[in-house]
Amino acid sequence: MKRFVILLALALPACGLKPLYAGGASGPVASALGPVEIAAIEGRAGWLMANALRDRLGDGGSARYRLDVRLDDAITGLGIRRDDAVTRERRSVRARYQLVDLTDGSVVLDATAGSDAGIDVVQSEYATIAAENTALERLSLIVADEIVARLALYARANPRLEAAQ
Template sequence: MTALARLLAAGALAMGLSACGLQPMYAGGGSGTVARGMAAVEVPPIEGQSGWLMRNALTDRLDAGGSSTPRYKLVVRLDDQLEGLGVLSDGTVGRERRTLRARYQLVSLDTGQILLDATSGSDAGIDVVSSEYATIAAEQTALENLTKVVADKIVTQVALTLREQK
């Protein structure tokens, strides 16, 4: 293939990609539509320890562009469950599953309209060991990790919704 043919092929490929309709989510950086919209999302307190962790994770991710006057409210309700799965021959539980589910709504403070109504969740397996302290620490770590995973999923959906609100 000659240099001219390669150049023409690269140009055709670049033109084809520009016509595909893909756009960067955070176009404009911190001053872009999505970043400004996310900084304008207020997260009211969420009940319980898992709620405290979730609110902190969400505010950390949403307010990355700096604080501004709230235009949206993100209402989150959590369902945090811990259940025993594996029962050993002596009748004790050998494995647990921690499940964190979130039902959330993004509400416009101007109109009261619900812009997003969705659920998200994740779960983690925990080995139950002979040390009660180690098991409690594993349960707590699982909750902290699940909170981060679910918060990331929520923020992604909020960003997609705000991108459509242009």
């Protein structure tokens, strides 16, 4: 067993995987994502999304890029009883985002991200509203993580972004 672990440890560096955030805060991907300004996003969902993105990307000081995000937040009733009362809902948050180069206004990345959450509708209207709000908060974090991961992959694949800083 010990030999297998040693062989596995020796084989892992040869697999071709490269850490996305190699070098930490001073690494090429982190320095490319640092100068990204988050444009204002409409609504409560937009406020949550913008805060989640700022937490992950930073404050965008001396911004070279702007991230424009348009959200689609929807709640759909799924389970319906015989008396037409909804028993289950699905909250969907979809984001279309564009990374805009502020020097010439060109869009360097145009993509989408999204996630869904299921919500039980209970007799207490307060509990249902609380569950819908909690789902929105959680979905904002999930979609923000997806956007940042896509931006990081794009930054690693495009040395132009890394060299811009």
